[in-house]
Amino acid sequence: MAARPAAPVHIVPGKGSGCFPAQCPNSGQVTPSSISLDRSIIFPTDPLRKxxxxxxPSNGLRLRFDGPDQRLRLIEVLDFSRTNLVYKNQDVLKGAKSADQPAGSSQGPSFRHVYNRLFGPSYPGEYVPPADQSPYGTYVLSYPGVAFSFPLQHSAWSDQCDFVALLSSSAALPATSMAIFQGPSWPEIRAKLFTQPPQYPRFSAVSSKTRDSFADEVEEFHILGAGKLEVVRRTSLPLLISLGETTPQDLIAEFGPPDAIYRKHDRRISIHRAAGVGNDALHLSPPARGMDIPDTDHSSTNSITDDSDDDFSPHSIGDPTSLPAECFFNYFHHGFDAFISYPTTPGPAFPGSGLPDPSTPLPSTQLTVTKIILHGNVPGSYPFNRHRRSRWMVHLDQSDYGFTSESPYDEISAQLRETWKDKYNGTPEERAMQRPMVLNRGWGDSPENSVEFLGGWEETTARGPRTGPDGHDGGLGNTELFGYPGLLFEVLKNGAVSCLTVY
Incomplete structure (x- = not known):
């Protein structure tokens, strides 16, 4: 989702796609003269599924994105006077006014203009009777990828009428709204508008760099446990990433050069290093006790770049010895970061997965991928709009049983507690190991992203309510970190997973 597109904008739904009165509407190119973001509507308690x-309003437009994949699905033109719309070099409405003039002073195109000048013959549309005492109902005329709403006198409507003659008569008014969508017609597409697989790939425009070509886009990560991740791609065969074995050169060959390479040494979290005896066999992630905490390096959402490695160009990586010993590969347009370091033992296999637990790697000077950070790009979160949204599924056994990037954390936690229940020495230990740490992203000197919490700490902040009475996240935008074997979840107060680290 892009919050600040440049003007002019060519809007093509499904590559990256408003609603009628209880209705909603691709075709050609509809070109608004400019876009200015006024406000957005986000379901604060369920931002990933709604x-x-x-x-x-300054442009007379309303855009609707699906929650899970964040693709633009529907564009509504609600005020034709606010923007100039062009279809195949033909104005949708002659003499549309500029955005600085009052709204509501210009009607939309007439049926004759739509029928004779723009799109030509069409199948009959749908009539929606008035919901109140209004004398006008709404006739929705649909073409492939676009639909218009025409007010029609309810007294003139009849199933037996020729809709062309009816809409050409004085009983019909010019269109009051237009919808742009991807599909053959509005009646056929409306029920699956937000759930059908998009026809086109995403725009690889989250990165600030320009490229002549892009690597095949990532559709979803399947987390198998034991440090194994299967990457499902749009056209290429799935790719298996093995933590501690996959090299930086493997990533570059499959995903292209990273958008940035980042190294930062931050030791502020080392105060939480614990000296107790931990469960090394279980490889518990925080807040388990007794495991050493590496430097809390952070990556792409940090706005301070003085500590990043400007000398390492993402496009000129050849000799692996030229890389810093520990760094992040930031793939903004793929939605993930990879932590590059010397091989370490990945997290254990899930008990029902059928995979063997990974063995301890031999000492090596070969740099490998030791962690993958999957970014949720949750609307309203601190790092929103930095990465493209990454979708994932965790497979806890050999079936499709598990949870996804859209699952609320309460559901995730319940499944993981059940998965690992036999590995804890009683309820007190289970509760102690699942206490969250609070992470504040609202202050510039706070740990930012790709958090390297792989050990334990002693002090935590008590977990309070995730949302206020109005369902909005109050306070400083703090998130909570929850650790399970091989997995680290960063969770917003509404229960949405903002970031998942697989190690």
């Missing part, structure tokens, strides 16, 4: 609506 549509996200961007209201653009």
């Amino acid at each position: 549509p996200v609506v961007l209201q653009l």
Whole structure:
């Protein structure tokens, strides 16, 4: 989702795609003259499964994105006077006014203009009777990828009428709204508008760099346990990433050069290093006790770049010895970061996965991928719009049983507690090991992203309510970190997973 597109914008739904009165609408190119973001509507308690609506009243537009994949699915033109719309070099409405003039002073295109000048013959549309005492109902005329709402006198409507003659008569008014969507017609697409697989790939425009070509885009990560991740791609065969074995050169060959290489040494969290006896066999991630905490390096959301490695160009990586000993490969347009370091033992296999636990690697000077950080790009979160959203599924056994990037954390936690229940020495130990640490992203001197918490700490902040009475996240935008074997979840107060680290 892009919050600050440049003007002019060519909007093509499904590559990256508003609603009628209880209805909603690709074709050609519809070109608004400019876009200015006014406000957005996000379901604060469920931002990943409900549509996200961007209201653009200064441009007369409303954009609707699906929650899970964050693809633009629907564009509504609600005020034709606010923007110039062009289809195949033909104005949708002659003489549309500029955005600085009052709204509501210009009607939309007439049926004759739509029928004769723009799109030509069409199948009959749908009539929606008025919901109140209004004398006008709404006739929705649909073409492939675009639909118009025409007010029609309810007294003139009849199933037996020729809709062309009816809409050409004085009983019909010019269109009051237009919808742009991907599909053959509005009646066929509306029920699956936000759930059908998009036809086109995402735009690889989250990165600030320009490229002539892009690596095949990532559709989803399947987390198998034991340091194994299967990467499902749009057209290429799935790719297996093995933590501690996959090299930086393997990543570059499959995903292209990273958008940035980042190294930062931050030791502020080392105060929480514990000296107790931990369960090394279980490889518990925080807040387990007794495991050493590496430097809390951070990556792409840090706005301070003085500590990043400007000398290492992402496009000129050849000799592995030229890389810093520990660094992040930031793939903004793929939605993930990879931590590059010397081989370490990955997290254990899930008990029902059928995979063997990974063995301890031999000492080596070969740099490998030791962690993968999957970014949720949750609307309203501190790092929003830095990475493209990464979708994932955790497979706890050999079936498709598990949870996904859209699952609320309460559901995730319940499944993981059940998975690992036999590995704890009683309820007190289980509760102690699942206490969260609070992470504040609202202050510039706070740990930022790709958090390297792989050990334990003694002090935590008591977990309070995730949301206020109005369902909005109050306070400083703090998140909570929850650790399980091989997995580290960063969770917002509404229960959405903002980031998942697999190690």
